[in-house]
Amino acid sequence: MPGRAPGVGTHVTALSVLDLVPVRSDQTTADALAATLALARVADEVGARRYWVAEHHNMPAVAATNPPLLMALIAAATSRIRVGSGGVMLPNHSPLVVAEQVALLEAAYPGRVDVGIGRAPGSDPVTSHLLRRGQSADAVDTFDDDVATLRALVRPGGVEVRVGSGTYPLRATPLATSAPQLWLLGSSSYSAQLAGRLGLPYVFAHHFAGRGTGEAVALYRSTFVPSEELAEPRTIAVANVAVAATEDEARRLALPQVRTMWRLRAGQTLAPQELVEDAEASPLPAAADELLAAQTASWIIGDPASAAAQVRDLAAHLGTDELMVSPVTGAFRDTPADRAPAREDTLRLLAEALR
Template identity: 85%
Template sequence: MTAISVLDLVPVRSDQTTADAVAATLALARVADEVGAVRYWVAEHHNMPAVAATNAPLLMALVAAATSRVRVGSGGVMLPNHSPLVVAEQVALLEAAYPGRVDVGIGRAPGSDPVTGHLLRRGSTGDGVDTFDDDVATLAGLVRPEGVSVRVGSTSYALRATPRAVSAPQLWLLGSSTYSAQLAGRLGLPYVFAHHFAGRGTDEAVALYRRTFVPSESVPEPRTIAVANVAVAPTTEQAHRLALPQVRTMWRLRSGMTLEPQELVEDAEDAPLPAAAGDLLTALTESWVIGDPASAADQVRALAARLGTDEIMVQPVAGATRGTPADASPAREQTLRLLAEALG
């Protein structure tokens, strides 16, 4: 059986407040918990009207409190924006509160525009990317119960993210390029490829990760996840209709346009994209999983088999129709329920 997990960007629709979007995410997380998803990850993006996932550890705490079984994690924490010690303290505290349920997906991209990224780094002139390899290794050491030893002059200084940790969150490295694949392999970390965003290069990156993998104490063998945009409905036609708002959002993103709150399905239908967008949309969505339950399950199984991944992480991209309760996302919940049932 193909295992599934969930990635949630906490999208904000045109009919929602931030509070509504968070409430809809918590409802979706409870569905993921109910249908047996392995993990539920939230993203980190900044200054985007269409996305409420600005603080992954805080959202992880909310999701963990609202669920009982599913692993909670970040997809991901964008490490160039943060001190490794701050991230380690946040996730180690979550692991202490919810032992055995915390993942930390680490990304290298800023997750924001250049101005916002500059402010996140408190005006630092560096972009944090040049120290990323060392920062990942530092974070990996800090989240261990024994912590790390820091040399200050002639003195060794013990540094722990929490004072009495008995377990550590699981670190994962995220990426959409061969760079992240090689780094994950070299550090002996499990690897997540952003297939939902990149669409291309997935096979090459996953294969490179496996070739370069060096076993570590916590990860003796390669472990991989691929993320896919997914919309499932009773019929394929309905699924394509529900995916339309997300398709238009991605078109705006790739076209350099401002990202507005996500449209309702009817509003997306009333404002067709220009004919010139056709080729771009085809390229954008060819890697998506859109269909009725049986065909969507087949697509997910085929992707997992092709890549040899341990699981597929689903980003539910089904939009909402007019009249949908603002604090819920029934079409995203339907995507999870129908897919989980079809996968058996």
């Protein structure tokens, strides 16, 4: 299994990446996927430790609908970085199906597979209903048990299911020699306590919660019970990050994502992510200013030196073992459709400044 990533991890809390696979107004799904693979290769090159992909459904600006499939594509396109889900929304899926998917990935890329698990829907109510085949409430209610089932199934030995007076062997894959690493995701005290009680590593969604991170991490640490997989607490916090040569340019590049988040919070119709020039040409109403200020207060936006300082400060304040960045820089007109140069620059500039 790979050790601490060279470069980034030896000088600062380890740096990792979360990718929602955004789809811009000038892109097709194929273009967005090509841009993500290019970004993953950059993350691999600069020494990032992990590259995780989210699970969202039926969203015009997000192509990350199937984490295990994306993980396979990214693992094949890179050579060292760990790939994972940030996360698989377990109420949408059978634990056995998820276990089979990630067990095959672990067999193909041993020591490089993470499985981040969440319980949010990752979609609108109609899509969620269809994903869960009408069992939405039950699926969430059984989350704790489903996590325990998945945890058992991803182990090489699998489980023995009691059937009548006997037992039935159940394996995610026939002859596994290693297991993917299971993480629990969340943005509340519920997930922090569950991760602590189960002795699992914990990821806090600071990038959209924006507050309560320190309290959740402290609660996780105080309730942590050592487990077979983990002797001591282990945490990651996720932050939205935009880095460019100057702070002004970074703020311009972050504007399309800021506007997308405003539309989401305001209940407006979503669309593919705007280009920077289009976002600038259509100002938001003045009433949005206060909401946007609160929304972006936890984001890391700036030139390389400023962004690196903010990363160090956040990691030190939270006492987290790793910081996972979601690059939220958009694109200008005439950007190649199959690349995301500003997102690539965010990773390169930040990694270099952190050395």
